[in-house]
Amino acid sequence: MEKADQKNQTLVSFFLVVGFSEDKEPQLCLFLVFLCIYLITVIGNILILFVISSSQRLHTPMYFFLANLSIIDIIFSSVTVPKLLFILATAQKKMSFSDCITQLSFFQFFVVAECYLLAVMAYDRYVAICFPLNYMLIISKEVRIRMVIACWACGFVNSLTQAISVLHLDFCGPNKVDHFFCxxxxLFKLSCSDTRLGEAVFLIAVALAGMGPFTFILVSYGRIITAVLKISTSKGRLKTFSTCASHFTVVELYYGSGIFSYIWPSSTYAMDKDVKLVAVLYTIMTPMLNPIIYSLRNREVKQALKKALGNKRIK
Structure with missing residues (x-):
């Protein structure tokens, strides 16, 4: 559709969120799958928060950041999944313009907050491994609170910027959002006005809020690997690497899928099935997998969970 002057056309007041199919019938199988994923996400992350808060041994910087990651993941998945479940269960794809912008704003808030929080967690591991004697001094309570506030602030700035960028666009029709959320x-694809400024703002945001933290994470892990390789024993190297394994796994899942989705050619905004499936990975699957990865690969979390539940058989 050519984005020409269309002032005589009526601006759309609602969007139709296509989801995974334009089928007008409820998709109950997908509904049950995503419902299970969402319940596991919420319960798993709440359990992580409960374990961290109830165990004095876990009141350290690393678990403080992990608790914030769980909070973000609960809200992050709640931004998209409940509406998706409603669409799958009822086949009612209609979403008002204000609801669409609200969902977009919250999504952009938490997707960026998580990007920066993962970078902060990488820095935490770098300091713990490379400066163990000064770890608690460098990552003091005041410092880590400021770090987390900065992560949330960056998310807010990105959210506000993207929302304003979209609100300045005109939408004359069609109104089908070819995705499972706004x-x-x-939305750039649907706009009948000039989107070049919005595209530029979006690409800058991707560079600053996506590739910036990712580059920082890579540099941090490069220095961690250099420090670990200097350890004389293989057992010592393995033990040190194990403290980073969970975080590195989460980074691979989140950034691997996120980069694929957002580096997709912006000129076409092609939302084919493969792109949507990749989007599912970082928007829905990763928040579910984070507590599983951190609990299964972390002895301290498992021990705290055993103590909290009073179950001696948890190994």
């Missing part, structure tokens, strides 16, 4: 790029 996001910036599918």
């Amino acid at each position: 996001d910036v790029t599918p």
